[in-house]
Amino acid sequence: MSDPLPVRIRERARKDALRALLLVLGRDVACAACGRPLFRVLPIVWRGQLRLIGATEPVRAAFGARDTLEFRHVELDHCPAPERPWVR
Numbered sequence: 001m002s003d004p005l006p007v008r009i010r011e012r013a014r015k016d017a018l019r020a021l022l023l024v025l026g027r028d029v030a031c032a033a034c035g036r037p038l039f040r041v042l043p044i045v046w047r048g049q050l051r052l053i054g055a056t057e058p059v060r061a062a063f064g065a066r067d068t069l070e071f072r073h074v075e076l077d078h079c080p081a082p083e084r085p086w087v088r
Contacts, residue, residue, distance in 0.1 A: 060072045
């Protein structure tokens, strides 16, 4: 059974608002190891934690250089490497 109409309208409005926010303020994030694009997010630091608004899959974030963040796939099966020839 589907949700009532007001609930569906509210969910659709939230998704559309998030999509519009990410189109205007979001940044494309790519994996530092393989270079594949991960998703488009709005990174925010809040109370000492990095929040990725719009992230669709888990990622590992770390500081690469002095003031740059590097994002990598959490699941290694998404990152191609010589020891994982099945990943394309």
